[in-house]
Amino acid sequence: MNCITDVKDKITKLIIKAYQNKASDLFIRENMYPYIRNNLGKIEMLEDDFIKDSQMISFLKKAEQLSDFLSSLDFVITDSDFFVSVANINCRCHFYKTIKGRAIAIRLLPDKIPSLNKLGLPESVKLLADKKSGLIIVSGPTGSGKSTTIASIIDVINQKYNYHIITIEDPIEYTFENKKSIISQIPLGKNITNFSESIKSAMRENPNVIMIGELRTLEDIKIALFAAESGHLVITTLHANNAIDALDRMINYEEKLNLKNLLANTFQAIITQKLVTTKEHKVLCLEILLRNNATVSCIKNEDYTSLINIMKSTPGMMTMQDHFNMLKEQGIISKEINL
Structure with a gap:
């Protein structure tokens, strides 16, 4: 620092x-x-x-x-x-x-890493800290708090488990103290200049968790999926406005079939977030897609209509619009504000 x-x-x-x-x-x-x-x-x-x-x-x-x-x-x-x-x-x-x-x-940046409770994230997101392997994606536009959400998840893991956690960032934003886990924070720089090289290097350092600041290229995506398939918990961010956009960003390449199957086999969650501004404060609005047999099948078959219906009807999941409507009903967001 x-x-x-x-x-x-x-x-x-x-x-x-x-x-x-x-x-x-x-x-x-x-x-x-x-x-x-x-x-x-x-x-x-x-x-x-x-x-x-x-x-x-x-x-x-x-x-x-x-x-x-x-x-x-x-x-x-x-x-x-x-x-x-x-x-x-x-x-x-x-x-x-x-x-x-x-x-x-x-x-x-905030003085301290905020808790998941303080961020207003539901129980289904808190439970992701207990996952042992797979891919967790936090997506959203710039300034929507993706890095803060990931830092909060990492902090929960740090408090609960005796793990080796590696973060790969450009630049490092939040600095972690070792609690139950040991945390190695690696900035991109002169020695390693891209995320894919850093992920390959991190996998040789015997981590339980690899946090990747952002998936930017096809090579980054492929290496991240390989790391998740290899038994690591991989947590990363992506610029996408909803879960379907995030899926397209991950697999819409010439190697689509292989990427799609890898993603379906490894993903644990796709969380999309947006900050909605009211007269008094900013409110976090969420879309949550979680792993289960039905969502895995939908991804493999690219059945995004059914995927949206599953998010709307399954406890712990939600679409952005449904969460926005719920916040309006609770009076947290006024009725004249649009998503």
């Missing part, structure tokens, strides 16, 4: 101010005002003071993980992900370039 302790640094001050304002994100662009995404998901200006080029460079240089990429003040690299802790505030950062100059998108 890279720690920045100089609280006099301009961008460090902005991170602290964003945290005090309960923002989820801070947007820094040189020669422009800093903005935050507030606790209701709205973009608003944090200060009416331009970010200077020198302030941007100073912060990036303090983030030691970037030092290997800095050959000059012009920055040869065009984008990079990195993790820093600023005044005990954990931040996931993405450095990139725009037509107007350098920019950093900074995600402010």
